[in-house]
Amino acid sequence: MELCKGWLVPGTHVKSPNFNHRPDSVSVDLLVIHNISLPPGQFGGDHVERFFQNRLDKSEHPFFEEIEGLEVSSHFYIKRTGEIIQFVSTEERAWHAGVSVFDGQENCNDFSIGIELEGTDDLPYETAQYQSLVELTEVIRKAYPAITKERITGHCHIAPGRKTDPGAAFDWHHYLGQLGQDL
Template sequence: MLVIHNISLPAGCFGLPYIEQLFLGKLDIEADNSFKELQGLEVSAHFLIRRDGELVQYVSCDDRAWHAGVSQYDNRQACNDFSIGIELEGTDDLPYSEAQYLRLVELTKSLMLSYPLITPARITGHSDIAPGRKTDPGSSFDWQRYKAAL
């Protein structure tokens, strides 16, 4: 399955190097007061789509990334074990960019060709696999637009 997320570091700030540093385990927690809560956190995603549509891959799709945390989908626990995670540089309440939607659709179509078990029905948000714990990609993500483009 495919899991859509959002991330910004610090929250609401875009175009900075901190997401990459976090995913590579090199985040300087002294760089911002909000980073202190991230100390020791080990997290990664398969892909990040920046605001300008730039696509960065951090983990091979054939390997496990640590993007879902405690999660459940279709009565299966530990979604990291059977999913691909895509992070959108953004927040729950700010609109995503046109470039991000275009790149996300392009990437999703490519993944669906390579991994036939990924169907539109098996694409979900982090909030759906970790309800009450996670809210992303948030109310600003246009699911209808995204799924119609697939």
């Protein structure tokens, strides 16, 4: 795998309309790990893909009515099977972090890449997800060497009090321990 013009090659691309250009003076130097499941706590299906494309049918589940009208995206989504789906080029700003701050710098969407894991805060992630996450992280770090291990964080760390993902079930030690040395 590699990034070509911000797109994972080879890869599955499901383009989201929920993105815009990064500010000209900003370089990408942060990786943010998230989790998502739609409906909450349920896995499988294509609800997340449709949510990131603004195509989620609110009549399919009561929770979908609560999130109707939200326009969000992530650069990548890793399903429980380890399958990676890309929604937004890494050269563009995906709308994954919301109100956020890292190391004193606000608006993390401007300078970060977001990866969503299919999961919840309190259920263990699958081995296949960690394998794909490690491989994807190394591809991203090769293209964006400013993303050191110290600049890989969770949504909970950049939006404390507002977000809790990837949650207590995410094994940071295992994940970071599998990454190679900083470039």
